[in-house]
Amino acid sequence: MVIAGRGPVVAVEEAAGWAVRYAAYDEETDTGVELPPGSRVPMTVHTPCDLASLTKLFTAVAAVQQLERGTLGIDARVGAYLPEFRAAAAYDITVRQLLTHTSGLRPELPLYDCPDDAARLALLRAEAPSSEPGEYLYSDLNLLLLQYVLERVTGRTLDVIVRDCITRPLGMTATGFGPCPGAAATEDQRRPWAKADRGMLRGVVHDENAWALGGVAGHAGLFSTAHDLAIFCRTLLAGGSYGPARILGPDFVELMLTPPGLGFALDQPWFMGALAGRGAAGHTGFTGTSLVLDPATDTFLVLLANTVHPRRRPADNAPRAAAGTRLRRAVRGA
Template structure:
């Protein structure tokens, strides 16, 4: 296996450290509820989920309550005349505690594709135990079963697929590897063309069409998310186990973990708990409920490597905690710790915006929100489902919606995905470095906030500014700057020097970045003659924000003489969009 840079400080640990009692993976109580204290290694394998309140693990409940209200608002019609989604179930967990469950809206709400609401007596509300079509989150189950075979020595991720499926080797695919299927770098186009349900008369011909699919790009040359990768991997799993994929998932994942409501093709006895999806006329399926929404998976009998799994928030919570535990839950191990590490290690360094482990997507702020970091893992589903696992805080966020009910045309729910994950990040504390509070700003998209000194008089021609900064933003497009002005109108950037984990090297005028979760010590020498005003300006673009920025210990000196001490006298600073916060 070629050498790779392992981005995951929290999971790139020695195997012994994840299995030996008293090792570094043991959770420290003082780290609970802290966003600025990233954990090392996996959680203890003995960690089991329990119900609790945010305050039980040091979380602030208000960001979570605010996110609940946001989800509720999105189940109500807006200016478009319809809501963003019919209903949702959200679950948040931190340090082994389920701190929030929230159900809102309808599991069954509409009678047709036009959004005609059913009579109230025929509607079905969302509940904690509503069963959702997970869509592409199903890919995680296929990936796990494949990696279980790796653990057993039956599958080698570096081997070509043709070693296991000889018929796959047509159209120049002989060099495509199992790893490339898992990381979406095989070269496949996004979907089968023509679609399986339209172009082929039966399941055998559809399966053959998958194996016969040509490549769009050379293997390993491009990242392109493709259902064909997981369809193929599902066939590999079936070939090596001698069982259909649904049976493999049942025997190797859901039964050991006690995920009783998870599987393909839910039985009729559970139909009343299943969230409806789309009203389809092409193909003419009518209202889809209890059958997989994805047409290609439907054409394969509801069992496919890329889609088809149904589950609840509670069952998925067990799967998330299993990953945080390094592959084990309640004494049942489904993966070795070093194999889980491979799921959480970036194999796509050549494609910076498309970080991917062996199964999980990594560092995707468009749905991970402020939980996003180089080590954060997750996946989404077309039906409106989202799973985010943050090993550094031992947390996860689940948001399950039926956003395609009654139609897929009602738009994106990515903002809701971000808001829900971000609420958990903001519920965790970033404690001040000095004193009882620090200046905090988390302004959201398309915003600018400033924190300014009064006019400062310099006698020597130079001022020295120093401060601590906790910077968690989208990246360079959402920077923090220190600026100076002699007239309060025209501002000039000031060069900064920062030290600490993840800090930029050398002299910079912009501070940005996410995922390091550590305070930086920052200093600057400011050319100043006569009267000079300083301000800290944080500006965001139209997309994505991190948890925000905190400033602490702000101080300005001149040749050792204190000109401004923001810690002792915070009222000397003028805030526009910043607030003093103890967390």
């Protein structure tokens, strides 16, 4: 589904295809096992989807809120908040490095293979950078560590932080961590193409590490609808306010969207198309999601899909980039 708009106006809100089409994936024929027509579920503009890494944007906003309140320092050492994370403390990893993916931490850890929560936590606490801190290396671990920092400084779990500080004030009633029974299906998740054997997934987080962590994680786990994400986009484009609600001040929204970006990727034509180039900010998600803000034209674009249904494939970013280019042309011609 797609939703796009400019300022307070939603210009396009359309859905196509199926939220649930397949019962399973047949690895012998490399095809999906289709459900009978009457059992399939069409995608609508109200269908929640697994946001995957778009969750990182909410974790980033929650962190910047704490910067604004003075309870978190942008250049503070992670070890100052989490001394038990001894590797991060030893390498002086900072909050800024977590938000800009410059901590040097590798992309992920096999938390899904750990026998229990204690083993998962021990693995995270002992993880040292795999490259020199200060160099860019995209990593889910950055937002996972940031989750633990936020939970320590606020005394609340991440799901409660996101609900109380972002979604509830903005009226985003369809956004939250799973389970989400009415969501679009994702993958028939099985080894060897996946990292766990879980079967066909619907309404539970697709990401294996987020699943291992109970469905609430700084890098993945949120479900939402196009309408709710439009509210999120309009809030940031308006400097942190939506109607009577204010979740951030304009200066802190600007800080978040100023190069190199805090949590947000900036000016990436590979998924933004022609929207990139003048300060556009956004992110993609593994399940087939993407979000782009273009402050220069006060426009936003959200794509929600379940492209991993019934099985993950190499990402095709051409449709994302094409949608961004079409929106830029439409705005230019307005």
